[in-house]
Amino acid sequence: MSEFEPNIVAFLCNWCSYAGADLTGTTRTHYPPTVKVIRVMCTGRVNPLFVAQVLRTGADGVLISGCHPGECHYMKGNFLARRRFIIMRNLLEFIGIDPQRIRMSWVSASEGKKFADVITEVTEDIKKLGPLQSFKENVNGHPKTEG
Amino acid sequence: MDIQKLRDEAKRALGRKEIEYLIGYKKGSYGFRISPCFIETKEEVDQLTFSPLCSLSLVNYLTIEGKPLLPADEKKSKAKKVALLVRGCDSRALNQIIAEGGISPDQLYVIGIPCSGVIDLKKIEARFPHTPDPVDVVEENGNYIITINDQSHTVPVDELKAETCKTCQYPTPLTCKKLIGDKRAGNPPQYEDIQILEAQPPEEKWQFWQNQFSRCIRCYACRNSCPLCYCDGCILEKLKPQWVKRSVDTNENFMFHITRAFHLAGRCISCGECERVCPVDIPLMKLNRKMEKDVKELFDFEAGLDPEVKPLLNTFAIEDPEDFIL
Structure with a gap:
C-alpha cells in the first residue's frame, strides 16, 4: 500500500496568502501536492463551521492563512478570525479531534518561500497523525467505505 | 422569598401606563410543572408565583417566534414596555441579548428575583413518580418542603437541585429596575x-x-x-x-x-x-x-x-x- 497522502483544505485570503501561494508557483518552489486551495476574500470570511464541515466531508486537516496582524486589507478581518479559530480549535480538541489538524498561518504576498514551508510542515504533522477516520460522514453510524 | 411582595410589585408595575403586560410564572396544570403567564390586568396578579420549581427562562418569551414584543411601527409612537421577572441567569441572558442588539432595553421593565437555585425536574419526578396534582415546594433551611396532596415531604436541597445551580456564580440579577428580596452571594466557578x-x-x-x-x-x-x-x-x-x-x-x-x-x-x-x-x-x-x-x-x-x-x-x-x- 502506498504511503498516506493527507488531504488538506487551505482557505487563503485573496490579498496576502493567495498571492503568496501564487509567488510560490511562479518561483517554482516545490511543496507537497496535498493541499486544495479555496480562495476567500479575507480570513474573516471563513466561518469556523467551515472547518468542521470540511473535516467531516473528507479532509484530514484544514489550514487558514491570511495577512500578518495589522496588514489586513479590511483592517481587522484577520484579528477577528484569529479569535474565532482559537475557540473553534479548543472546541474540536475537547470533542476529540487533534488540534494539529486545524492550523492557521500568516503568509504575506511576498512570502512564497514561507508558504511552501507552511504546507510542508502541516503535511508532515498530519502525516504523523494519520487519516481522520472518526469524523468522516457516516451512514447509519458506520464509516463510509473508501472509493 | 415572599410571594406577596412579588405580587405587590407586579401590581405596581402593571399600574404604570407604559407597561403593556407582565411575563411571570404561574402554577402548571399538573405535577411539578410550572407554566409562564402573561398578565395584563391587576386582577390577574394573584396567579403569579415563584418557587424552586420555576426552572424555565422567561427571557425566551421576549424573543420567541410569533410573540413579537411590539409591532415595529408601534415601537416609537406608543413606547410600550413589557415587564419581566428575571433570576440571576435570566438577567445575564438579557444583558447579553441587549449587548448583541437583539432587544432594546427601552422596551423592558425588569423585576429581579435573587434565586436560590431551581429543582431538576428529572430528579424530583424520579423521586416522586406519578404525581398528577399540582404541588407546592418551599425552600427552608437547606431543605425543600414538598407538599403533595396535603402530605409534606422534606428533602435535602442537594439531592434535588439542578447541577448548574449548585455552582451558580450570579444568583442575584445584575441589571434590574426592582429587586425583590435580599441579594445572594454566588459560588466560585468550578471546572x-x-x-x-x-x-x-x-x-x-x-x-x-x-x-x-x-x-x-x-x-x-x-x-x-x-x-x-x-x-x-x-x-x-x-x-x-x-x-x-x-x-x-x-x-x-x-x-x-x-x-x-x-x-x-x-x-x-x-x-x-x-x-x-x-x-x-x-x-x-x-x-x-x-x-x-x-x-x-x-x-x-x-x-x-x-x-x-x-x-x-x-x-x-x-x-x-x-x-x-x-
Missing part, C-alpha cells in the same frame, strides 16, 4: 470535571462524545429552550446551504452539537436549561462550560455581565494568543 475530560487522549474524548451524541434524537429542545438561541433564520433550518442534514446519525449529531456549542461560545450564561430539557440526558453543559472556561482564561471575558460590553467575537485584542499560528 474540575472539564479539566478531567480535557486531560484525556483524543480517542477517549471522541469515544465519550460519541456515546453521548449517538443518543441525540435531534428534538432541538436544547436550542428552543436556550434564551440566547433567538436568531430568526437559524442555521440549523437552512436548506441552502444545508449545514446539518435532518437525518439522525452520529456524524450529523456531532455537527449539530459543534454548531450549537460554537454559537454559544462567549454567549452562554450557564442557566443549564439545555441540559435540563434534554430528553436523553446529554451533558451539554460540559461543552458550554468548556467554552466559558476557555473564554475566561484566554480573553478574560464573561458573558452577560454588562449590557454595554460588546460581544466577544465582535471584538479582538492585538495581544490575543497566537501560539498555534505558523
Whole structure:
C-alpha cells in the first residue's frame, strides 16, 4: 500500500496568502501536492463551521492563512478570525479531534518561500497523525467505505 | 422569598401606563410543572408565583417566534414596555441579548428575583413518580418542603437541585429596575470535571462524545429552550446551504452539537436549561462550560455581565494568543 497522502483544505485570503501561494508557483518552489486551495476574500470570511464541515466531508486537516496582524486589507478581518479559530480549535480538541489538524498561518504576498514551508510542515504533522477516520460522514453510524 | 411582595410589585408595575403586560410564572396544570403567564390586568396578579420549581427562562418569551414584543411601527409612537421577572441567569441572558442588539432595553421593565437555585425536574419526578396534582415546594433551611396532596415531604436541597445551580456564580440579577428580596452571594466557578475530560487522549474524548451524541434524537429542545438561541433564520433550518442534514446519525449529531456549542461560545450564561430539557440526558453543559472556561482564561471575558460590553467575537485584542499560528 502506498504511503498516506493527507488531504488538506487551505482557505487563503485573496490579498496576502493567495498571492503568496501564487509567488510560490511562479518561483517554482516545490511543496507537497496535498493541499486544495479555496480562495476567500479575507480570513474573516471563513466561518469556523467551515472547518468542521470540511473535516467531516473528507479532509484530514484544514489550514487558514491570511495577512500578518495589522496588514489586513479590511483592517481587522484577520484579528477577528484569529479569535474565532482559537475557540473553534479548543472546541474540536475537547470533542476529540487533534488540534494539529486545524492550523492557521500568516503568509504575506511576498512570502512564497514561507508558504511552501507552511504546507510542508502541516503535511508532515498530519502525516504523523494519520487519516481522520472518526469524523468522516457516516451512514447509519458506520464509516463510509473508501472509493 | 415572599410571594406577596412579588405580587405587590407586579401590581405596581402593571399600574404604570407604559407597561403593556407582565411575563411571570404561574402554577402548571399538573405535577411539578410550572407554566409562564402573561398578565395584563391587576386582577390577574394573584396567579403569579415563584418557587424552586420555576426552572424555565422567561427571557425566551421576549424573543420567541410569533410573540413579537411590539409591532415595529408601534415601537416609537406608543413606547410600550413589557415587564419581566428575571433570576440571576435570566438577567445575564438579557444583558447579553441587549449587548448583541437583539432587544432594546427601552422596551423592558425588569423585576429581579435573587434565586436560590431551581429543582431538576428529572430528579424530583424520579423521586416522586406519578404525581398528577399540582404541588407546592418551599425552600427552608437547606431543605425543600414538598407538599403533595396535603402530605409534606422534606428533602435535602442537594439531592434535588439542578447541577448548574449548585455552582451558580450570579444568583442575584445584575441589571434590574426592582429587586425583590435580599441579594445572594454566588459560588466560585468550578471546572474540575472539564479539566478531567480535557486531560484525556483524543480517542477517549471522541469515544465519550460519541456515546453521548449517538443518543441525540435531534428534538432541538436544547436550542428552543436556550434564551440566547433567538436568531430568526437559524442555521440549523437552512436548506441552502444545508449545514446539518435532518437525518439522525452520529456524524450529523456531532455537527449539530459543534454548531450549537460554537454559537454559544462567549454567549452562554450557564442557566443549564439545555441540559435540563434534554430528553436523553446529554451533558451539554460540559461543552458550554468548556467554552466559558476557555473564554475566561484566554480573553478574560464573561458573558452577560454588562449590557454595554460588546460581544466577544465582535471584538479582538492585538495581544490575543497566537501560539498555534505558523
